[in-house]
Amino acid sequence: MFKHAVLFSVLQTAARSQESWLYIETHAAAGEYDLTGPQARKTGEHNDGITSLLKADSSSEAMADWLQFVRASQLSAYPGSPRIAQHCLRDRDRMIFFEKHPAEFEKLKQNIASDQRARPLKEDGYQGALKLQPRRGERLMVFLDPSYETERDMDALANWLPRALKRWPSATFLVWMPLFRDERELDFGQFVASLDYGFVAGTRWPDFSTKESALEGSAMIGLRTTPAMARPAYEIAETLEALWA
Numbered sequence: 001m002f003k004h005a006v007l008f009s010v011l012q013t014a015a016r017s018q019e020s021w022l023y024i025e026t027h028a029a030a031g032e033y034d035l036t037g038p039q040a041r042k043t044g045e046h047n048d049g050i051t052s053l054l055k056a057d058s059s060s061e062a063m064a065d066w067l068q069f070v071r072a073s074q075l076s077a078y079p080g081s082p083r084i085a086q087h088c089l090r091d092r093d094r095m096i097f098f099e100k101h102p103a104e105f106e107k108l109k110q111n112i113a114s115d116q117r118a119r120p121l122k123e124d125g126y127q128g129a130l131k132l133q134p135r136r137g138e139r140l141m142v143f144l145d146p147s148y149e150t151e152r153d154m155d156a157l158a159n160w161l162p163r164a165l166k167r168w169p170s171a172t173f174l175v176w177m178p179l180f181r182d183e184r185e186l187d188f189g190q191f192v193a194s195l196d197y198g199f200v201a202g203t204r205w206p207d208f209s210t211k212e213s214a215l216e217g218s219a220m221i222g223l224r225t226t227p228a229m230a231r232p233a234y235e236i237a238e239t240l241e242a243l244w245a
């Protein structure tokens with residue numbers, strides 16, 4: 001939820017700029033999710049997340065447009081990052097979504113099939129993205145949302161980011177990062193944030209788990225971002241912190 005709200009605000013800001021954008025996701029997943037389906041009802045995570053936020057009717061200006069977009073989409077088609085990009089970006093912008101999981105890729109392909117601006121690619125996002133280059137007059141933005149299921153996921157991102165920063169000197173990067181109870185991400189997050197200028201915004205929710213591996217928060221790291229992109233991210237974090245306090 002936090003990452004989607006911040007991504008929405010950053011893409012809105014990008015779409016108000018003069019530049020055309022090439023937007024890339026290395027781990028796009030399905031594009032949208034049914035929060036009323038059996039799997040979502042089993043975990044019930046959305047009840048403490050987006051559902052509670054919609055009921056709270058937050059007055060945060062930074063979140064208003066995103067919440068309106070979610071309400072219009074309804075929880076049966078909760079919009080993931082590809083849907084957010086489709087909504088925020090303009091006709092002249094391009095989108096490339098990488099997803100190598102077969103089932104998720106088929107859903108993604110179906111969800112964005114009607115959008116001529118968007119191209120889904122069934123391959124490793126890290127390898128595939130580095131083959132790409134913006135066209136003349138385009139700015140590049142890359143959103144990274146890996147699974148972080150193992151330490152290898154962190155290592156892969158840590159190895160990839162310096163290469164990408166060197167290949168695309170003027171690109172903007174957004175890195176979603178889970179916050180664990182045991183703080184396993186701390187050193188890694190500090191390393192990522194140190195790679196270039198930008199912002200780090202995050203929020204933690206009430207922790208009801210006794211497991212050291214429990215997820216207890218969410219953060220977004222923006223590299224080579226503008227102050228206009230950073231300000232809403234901080235406001236969103238503060239709004240959610242107040243909601244969960």
